[in-house]
Amino acid sequence: MEQVIKSNCRGCHGGCGVLVHVEDGRITKIEGNPDFPTNHGAMCSRGLAFPRLVYHPDRLIHPMKRAGQRGEGKWQQISWGEALDTIAAKYEKIKEKYGAEAIVLGYGTGRNYEGFLYRFANLLGTPNVLTAGHMCYGPRIATSGIISGRMTLCDYENHPKCVMVWGNNVVISNGDEYTGENLSRTLSRGAKLIVVDPRLTYLAGRADVWLQLRPGTDAALALGMANIIVNEELYDKKFVAKYVHGWDKFIERVREYPAEKVEEITWIPAEKLKQAARLYAQTKPASIQWGCAIEQNINCTDSVRALVALMAITGNLDVPGGNVSPMSPPWRPVTRFAMHRDLPAEQKAKRLGGSTYKLADRIAVITPKVVWDAILTGKPYPVKALHIHGSNPVITRSNASEVYRALSQVEYMVVADFFLTPTAELADIVLPAATWLEMEDIGDYWKRQNYIYPRTKIVQVGECWSDHQIFMELGKRLGQSAYWQENVEADLDYILEPMGLTWQEFRRLDYFKIGQEYRTYTKQGFPTPTGKVELYSTIMEKWGYDPLPGYRETPESPVSKPEMVKEYPYILITGARSPVFFTSEHRMIDWLREIVPDPIVEIHPEVAGKLGISDGQWVFIESPRGRIKQRAKLTIGIDPRVVAAQYGWWFPEIKNPGHGWQESNINILTDNDPAGYDVAMGADNLRVLMCKIYPAT
């Protein structure tokens, strides 16, 4: 007997309406829901292949404790009761001896349990939550927050006439809060397209103007555009006069970035830059579709600020078809549920790196190196336990060798995941996490888009629990009983309560659409200290940072370190997305791996010819930190001075507990020296390195 159940995929960040086919209690198929407003039936390969993950033979389905040396790969199955009792007892002891700050919570990309994890952490009293938020999406949220008051999204429902895609490959990645299908629809309606990307992507090829910039120079490029828009008076004068703070100082700063100088920095011909600036400024409404490429380098907050400035001065902020701030549903918001305000001030003050990276501190995230340092050196205080959900830092954080060392040496580590990743293999206890098909969940609690929707529990696999349930049950063992309801459903009722809905009522909805208002600033101004868009940031000024966006050269580049060019002649970029994998996941899914079996590094054919590299050959890519192997793909879609490698690679099919974490892992090559960080966010430089490349066979 086949059943078809409506739900919402969370294979990546989530958001696509799906129809889940179930036969005799087993999921047989997932397809897009044609009536769902965010994806109109469209799906990506990862979401469609998801049943292969749910029922994968290597899936973690029971709690297990380490039965040999750390990282030896020997495990013993235990009960949930034993697992949680053991963890709780350990955390009690650590808290008593070293303080709650010695326990660091962690998660990977946004997966909707942020609110539950932070609630647990804040109640435990630790200010240290290690996420990807310092260098992925967090900077856009935090920086928009202090400049214009709110994060903005492309308003595809109101049909932008021009989209500027900046450091993003949304049609295959569906990153952050977006599904690429909406951009496809917008382009089909004839919208103009500007793409900023060092690689020829499908979108770059289709663009009216493709700006193939030198990697890491986004901030200079954006300021160069602002310069043209100001000089040619293409800005929205009424908006600027009434709603912008610091216009004169901003103009002074952008005057430092004339097109000719920007050409020198970015490699973008001045004429092309002018063409793009005019197209963006003169087509209304226009929207900027930005990606994490702008964040993962030294100019992280500068780039975000400069792009928010472009949105604002062209009058595209908070207008239909521009960049808008979606309204929140009238529920208990995630920040409130997370109980950030209940973290005692003296504990908050102990946040690792908090006084250095003040913008990160404002959104309660930390940069990873402070944790590795605390584990390895005991400074500024020892970190004794890591509690990680859905994150694989051995593969996804910069300077993987240091990460591996820290994870091998930390006194106690708990990992909740779907599989025994190279990170989970280093744990003392692993917990089997439920997928989105195995839990009751309000999608997407952490997001800021215009729709919310239920995910219902369709199957139970092994003894897997939702992350929500894990935090709730562990919390109850650590004296948090008064703050968690009796079960997950009751917690969801609590979240929905202000909407006048229970979970049982909500779960029957296909989705709930939140109304959108535009130009709210005309009534109440912008939610910033001055009530205006702060192109000159009073908050950054107060913190002692440059109040205006600027451009700094990456410490390791052919410009700042010309002496390195002889040994490491190429600029290595590391962000190229694969259409079939999400970050470090999915390498064990046979249907997906069939499509992309090996990691790929793109090289210009001229360079490859000079180096004796042929198409498809395994090559070594080497930086001052180490070397890895990927397969060469020759393409004229990349500048000869640049090579583009893929990230996130490990090999689940290698059965020893390292699973080949050193073989092709791009983070063996990246550096986590704070000299390369964004000063306010602690965003590390994952994207711009110097390298050499040579045949491996």
Place this chain on the structure above:
Amino acid sequence: MEFALIVNTEDCVGCHACEIACKQEHNLPVGPRLIRIYSDEPRHINGKLQLRYKVACCIQCSHPPCKDACPVNAITRRPDGITVIVEELCNGCKKCIEACPYGVMQFDEVRKVARKCDLCATRLDKGLKPACVAVCPSHCIYFGDRKNIMQRLGKEKSIIS
């Protein structure tokens, strides 16, 4: 009326969702790919360097060489133009694979039979679109009466909005 499936490769973003939707619909193991996306070499089109994808899929020939090559008459062409393999009859000899001029006939090593695109005939019978058409995020796979498709391709914008 004869059904056909045509891909407007100008709009294909190379996401491979169609391949997985097809795998799922036809319960295929690793190996056979009844629709397959290949990355094309970047080339200049209309004065711009562009990246396009090639899509390989059965074109439902009017006179299918696969059908002619089959020694056990396991391949038939339905009145609606869909060429299908009757799995129970297939002896796994792979003659059809040799005969296909487009190289799209596939072999299923698990079931030891040939596999091909049947335009999701079982979905069509339920009034649904082929799986690949339904999931395509760039709406570049066109399906319907062969005669009408080229016309529809020209009016693409009105179809999507």
